[in-house]
Amino acid sequence: MDEEIAEGLQRLARWAVHITPKQISMTALGTLSMLSAGPLRVSALAEREGTTQPGMTALVNRLAASGYVRRIADPTDGRATLVQLTAAGERTLADRRATRASALRDHLQALPPEHRQALAAALPAIDYLTSGLDKPRD
């Protein structure tokens, strides 16, 4: 049984990524998402995104070049830099989330009622599984 569920979840993840507009990478969106709760260190972002510190430094560079984040000094540690979401970053985050959700909703609307109900009933299970994620709604 777990076999079938695992297979289904893999297909579902693949499908969701497929139909989702790729304006921004998952890592970039997740990073902006985390920052919406307040500034974080580069290393904290890297750890929670499951990437490396140099990789996150590069991503923060790109996000800063796009004007979505800025670096501020960490008052408690001269080595660290805090990454802070800008107003433009907040707008972009909201916009990208809405676009993604709407792409998914288009497909859900074409879903027969019993299937929609089954998915709704599975939401607590999904919440349970994904609760380890840093509540990024992406």
Add this chain to the structure above:
Amino acid sequence: MDEEIAEGLQRLARWAVHITPKQISMTALGTLSMLSAGPLRVSALAEREGTTQPGMTALVNRLAASGYVRRIADPTDGRATLVQLTAAGERTLADRRATRASALRDHLQALPPEHRQALAAALPAIDYLTSGLDKPRD
């Protein structure tokens, strides 16, 4: 309601990608997966993977360099090249699928029974949603 489901599916996709060992890209795995049913043209692979033809040419180059696929002539069209899975490619495909499925199963085993049941009940809905995909079990 669709709102909550869309959100849940996005989180689920993100989670599944997160916990999945990234030995191989989704596109590469999907490509090998399609080829397991028989040789296909570069352009057919590109279209079904939702990528560009030059992108698929490059991917086929890398897969060929790794020994997972080979190019063979298309007897019906001198311009086309068919991409064929090698024995090593089949082994790799099976191995990667197993690794991914096992990572997911580890999480499913820690799932309370009622949640597991809810997911099992949602499988038909998942099949319905993802039926557009080229039955790649990834």
Add this chain to the structure above:
DNA sequence: TGTAGTTACATAATGAGGTTATATAATTTT
């Protein structure tokens, strides 16, 4: 039938996103 158009793939240049290894500066430890 030969030439014009189209098609299939490859190549080139570019950029995002990721890796490991290493350097630098600031903080801690001893």
Add this chain to the structure above:
DNA sequence: AAAATTATATAACCTCATTATGTAACTACA
């Protein structure tokens, strides 16, 4: 005060994707 550790940055290098363009082969048609 010196040594060790920590936080970030930098460098060199892959993968994966894009657009623009080249080339060879097929198709159509005057």
